[in-house]
Amino acid sequence: MKLLVAGGDPVDAGKTTFAVGLAARLRADGSRLSVFKPRAGNDRWFDHDDVRRAAGESRLYGKDIDRLLRAADSDASHERRNPIHRLWRPTPGETGVLGESGRTFLVDRVRTAAGDEWVMNGTAEVPSRLRDDLPLAGARRVDSVRAFNDAMRELHLPALDRLADDVRDAGESGVALVESYGDVAMPLRGVGFDAVAVVDPGRCRVYDGDRWALARETATGDRDEGALEVHVDRVTAMLDPLSTHDLRPLTGEEQGDPDAVASAYRDAYGELLAAARDR
Template structure:
């Protein structure tokens, strides 16, 4: 079984909390879910404690994949299940290298077959603390969109394709649970999901996986280029959900306990799993 959790809002949709509760629910049902977050990112300013905690160990990962792995159990590394992580830095009033407003990417960590590769923004100053903590001496420097796109073709896309193989294998023998990033509708190529949960603040919509994939292909004209960045609202605009459930707001203490989340959102999980099992 392969399940996708996507966000209907690009920021703070609640999809990680929903996915964490789903992992706990699957474990309670006797499954050992394999969790994945293909891409993630955090900000050196807004997520400073998380960045320092990871960078202090010479690593780069965020709290989302950490929460998912803890909820699912097992001993997989953050880097294996989250092969691409981006660190942002604030640039008030300025546009970043990739066209971002008020921020720019500082460092990408990309998992390869030989370990981690690092891509650094050559147009901005990398803070000394990061240079001291992370292995950036031999990092790949990019100073233009063209150079970054070349790095993506050589590093990022192969990393995602390798992860897609892992998702297909995990879903074939058990349960693969994938959390997308931002409001991207399909985070991996050539992975068919059995059911999709779209999480917005206050609600969850459940979709059939095959119809979701077809709508995503329709939105892109079935072109490979750019299909990873189709936004959720383009897909949901073509489909009626199988079901819609309200999600109540949770306190910080409740969000920190996967079993409490699993209980609070049990009705939504029932409908998502029923949709996947009815295929």
């Protein structure tokens, strides 16, 4: 079984908390569970503690994949299950090298077949402490969109394709749970999901996986180019959900307890799993 949790809002949709509770539900059911977060990122200003903790280990990862792995009781590495992680910094009133408004990327960590590769923004100054903590001596420097696109083709896309293989394998022998990033509708190429949960603040909508994939292909003209960046609202505009569920707000204590999240959102999880099993 392969399940996708996507966000209906680009920021703070609540999909990680929802996915953590779903992981706890699946673990309690005795499922052979593997969790994945294809891409993630941290802002050095807003997520400073998370960045410092990871960089202190000469690594770059975020709390989302950490929460997912803990909820699944998995011993897999952060880097294997989250092969691409980006570090940003705020640049108010400025546009970054990739066209980002108000922020710019500093470093990408990409898990390749040979280990981690690092891509640095050659037009931005990486703070000295990060240069000291992270293994950036041999990092690939990019100073234009064209240079970054070259790095994407050579590093990022093969990393996502390898992860897609892992997701398919995990879904054959157990349950593969994938959390998307931002409000991107399909985070991996060539992976079909049995059911999809779209999470917004206060709401979850459940969709059939085949119909989700067809709508995504329709939104892109059935081309691979750009397919990874189709936004959720373009897909949901073409589909009626199988069911819609209210998600009550959770206290900080509840959010930190995967089993409490599983209990609070049990009805939504039940409908999602039923949709996946009824295919």
